[in-house]
Amino acid sequence: MQVPGPFEYERATSVDEAIGLLERLGSEARLVAGGHSLLPMMKLRLANPEYLIDINPLHDELGHITVEPSGVRIGAMVRHRELLESAELAALWPIFRDAERVIADPVVRNRGTIGGSLCQADPAEDLSTVCEVLDATCVLRGPGGERTIGMSEFHLGPYETAAADDEILTEIRIPFRDHGSNAYAKVERRVGDWAIAAAGAAVWLDGPIIVEARIGLTAVNADRSGFGEVYEFLLGKPCTDEVALYAGDLASRHCEPVTDMRGTAEYKRHLAKELTRRALRTAAGRVH
Incomplete structure (x- = not known):
């Protein structure tokens, strides 16, 4: 039976408290929300934090999906199920919704969070591609205050x-853009599995003509600079x-997938x- 190494447990009840614990405990501390990425790595001893800081109580503070004139703010503690069921995001x-329908299973979607997914930075993780395609911005908060950084960085x-x-x-911000839409397509071995490969795309049209486009690839070691x-x-x-x-042919030239048990x-x-x-x-069809 695989079990994690020993660790100490702390529970944060606010963002400020979580930051204070991170500052005090140092680099050997890790935040845990849903835990569906971190805990399996701990069981395999691929991650061995000395401290776990439980931030589930922060859902009240960071569990928002807020629509504003300039865009949408998504709190880092918004769970996959909430993203899947949000009519505002789907519109x-x-x-x-394309991506959330093929992420894991209901158990994981009920607990896992968008912040946990992005911070895990797994190359086969779907929401990282989604946020990159939408040109999202990440909001980070620490002892020195708040800063923003683009998803691609x-x-x-x-x-x-x-x-x-x-x-x-603490938050993911996505700007509004007119005359565009987006889509995600994924192939997996079985329902809920990590992607063999997946692609996201966003296009903006003037009539039938593409005036801007963004793409992203998942699980194929893509070189985004290309x-x-x-x-x-x-x-x-x-x-x-x-x-x-x-x-698609051009995009496939800028990835270096590896042979493994998935293909x-x-x-x-x-x-x-x-x-x-x-x-x-699909994205272009949705514009109209």
């Missing part, structure tokens, strides 16, 4: 973020099946191409 950004690499040891992710080639290709074109397919690298690259096409076509 504004249907990509959230928040993740430094697998399981590594730009958050300092004494900072907590996606500019895809955006340049799409600009000024209608989102036909042929255009979307070629954009071969060649198969995953094929999925990256096809799922990018599907996401682009």
